[in-house]
Amino acid sequence: MGRRYLRTIAAVLLGGALSWQIVVTGLAGLAERSANPRLLVVMGTATHPDAGALLAQALLAAGAAAKAADVAQAVVLAAPINDRAMRVLGLATESLGNRPAGVRIMRQAAELGWRDTPTQLWALRDAALRDDAIPVIQRADALARRNRSTDITRAVFLAAVNEPRLRAALADSLALQPVWRPAFFTDVHERLPATSTEGMEALFREMRARRLSIAPTEWLNYIDRLIDLHDYVRARNLWAKMFAVPATRIAAAPYDSDFALIAARPDDKPASQFEWTVDPNLAGAVTFAGGPNGTALSIPSDLNSGTVIVSQLLILGPGVHTLTSRVGGNTGTPAAGWGIACLPSGKDLLRRLAHGSDDALLTLSFDIPNSGCAAQRLTLTKRDQLPARTLSVEAVRIH
Known part of the structure; x- marks a missing residue:
């Protein structure tokens, strides 16, 4: 079952065509049409690494994978920690048919680029395909903390409640009081599927086992979701239990x-x-x-x-x-x-x-x-x- 949920997350990433979001700019057309190799050289020097990385990104977006790889490699040689150039080099290498080398480069880029959104999306998809639960939540957490790709991170967090390893990693992230925690419980209220209620209650148990405080609004978000799903008796029983309501008052x-x-x-x-x-x-x-x-x-x-x-x-x-x-x-x-x-x-x-x-x-x-x-x-x-x-x-x- 765990692999099924991780594959579902990977499918969300692929289906949304959001594994990496590269916008074609006017620079792409300029680079593709240019016959002057000096343009490519100057853009890849240590003096202009960021500009070179942007050029490489634009070339890849324009379909010129070989030129993109050349420029990106020049940038990486000049600035080894330029995560954007490393990411473009990995994607271009993969596009040219050398997938193993491309994957190795992308994983190295992922360790450099915790703030690079396309790299984080690639790493999230890669972890899901490898059935590696903890990095899935870590990468989604990194994106959510920066309010990036929210549709994807919201889908990942809601799917995570159904798989034990993902759920445990999600509980660990929630323990750190991330800025996205209120939004997650709002999503529970508005979007949690009926098939995920058992998983959500298991997440609450994970949180309590870690001695995490659960705010009344977080309980009520879930209780309101049960009401929206027409599971009235279950909702009332959970409310009575979590808020210590005497049975005589409920009667x-x-x-x-x-x-x-x-x-x-x-x-x-x-x-x-x-x-x-x-x-x-x-x-x-x-x-x-x-x-x-x-x-x-x-x-x-x-x-x-x-x-x-x-x-x-x-x-x-x-x-x-x-x-x-x-x-x-x-x-x-x-x-x-x-x-x-x-x-x-x-x-x-x-x-x-x-x-x-x-x-x-x-x-x-x-x-x-x-x-x-x-x-x-x-x-x-x-x-x-x-x-x-x-x-x-x-x-x-x-x-």
């Missing part, structure tokens, strides 16, 4: 039914979808204050109709359920109403209202079907009925 629906936990939670603390969440745009508008019966959620009177005030992901079983709210405030038409939708379809469930068609806040019932509703999204939404009353929600229960 109650909704979680934190009296809003005590969200009231105590700092605005900048990340939260799971299985907790109450508030749109960041409503920070300061939606508040949680103490009242005669404990903490209460205040419903602002100046929000636009349809604004979601709070929401929470639930996992309720099939059958009829009843939601009841304890509210405080003036009597009149409620300023907000509860809604519940099935996931993954997002289809709203039909609500039966106990206190008349205008009250979706105090009491309502809904029927969860046997299929197509593995999880549910509970939302409290601002309503546009007038006159609306200013009130607060002290608690909500679902039975």
